Amino acid sequence: MNYCSDCGGRLVNSIPAGDDRLRQVCPACGRVHYQNPKLVVGCIPLWKERASGEERILICKRAIEPRLGYWTLPAGYLENGETAAQGAARETLEETGAEVVDLAPYRMYDIVHVHQIYFIFRARLEAASFHPTKESAEVKLIAESQIPWDEIAFPVIQKTLEDYFRDRPTGRFPFAVGEITERLK
């Protein structure tokens, strides 16, 4: 940030009265421009095969940077005007064409070095209906044995999948908070 979004004045770095850290402040109008982490919301979309009763996970191959060509779970920035669960369902629809229901909170991951908090739900697909999108070159339902572990886009997605497959045999999915300190190679 260089300019004040309110008055257009040049910003300076200073510690406002009563504060304890450097902020971007506008000397012209006095406005303090705080920077805060952003919430990324997403889900693990789950589908039970009608014939076998086996569970499948919907994953998508990124058609955009960063990490174009790598596999991920649907997730994106929470928007104003929606709840976290609504945002996760919207991102899933945008990235995979699939509709999810029964969103249950599963993991929150702090990723301090990129100023992001990931909040991931478990969710159920109402139908095995999905398709490639502008953001996803390929979308598919796969079994645990088919997860492309060497081609997962982000450490937070890898961790979430590992957590999920560790919990699944127990049939219990308690919510937990974790931290991602690993950086992309």
Added chain:
Amino acid sequence: MNYCSDCGGRLVNSIPAGDDRLRQVCPACGRVHYQNPKLVVGCIPLWKERASGEERILICKRAIEPRLGYWTLPAGYLENGETAAQGAARETLEETGAEVVDLAPYRMYDIVHVHQIYFIFRARLEAASFHPTKESAEVKLIAESQIPWDEIAFPVIQKTLEDYFRDRPTGRFPFAVGEITERLK
């Protein structure tokens, strides 16, 4: 927002290519200025009386607007450079002078109309050590029977306290997500 924080140009409202909603866009440099909800992190600071073994909750009376003079739990905006739990502990220290440990995720509340997400932990006071601060005119440890229900600052704090006292007799505190649609009177 009126001006571009990158180049100082006048912003206009338009739907960027590939997007589906109005954003504030800079025609001069092309930057899109997204607005996203902010995360507020806080906790329920708990203390066990040495003599009786009874539990007390640390609450604080707001010394600042909004809701000056009303009671609340320590909470505030998550900052860049910290995890949600670190932010909740920092806010508790800033607002009450108390140090909390063993933070356990308890509630997330979407407050869509103010573009906020509250994330509240349960936490343990290591000592019954606290004091008034710039933000809190009064800080005290109280029993459930002493909660000033008619003087709670925000609906999200009232809901969190109600949730907590409903769970406490069971000894189980499962994480849950809720939504606050009530506005301040």
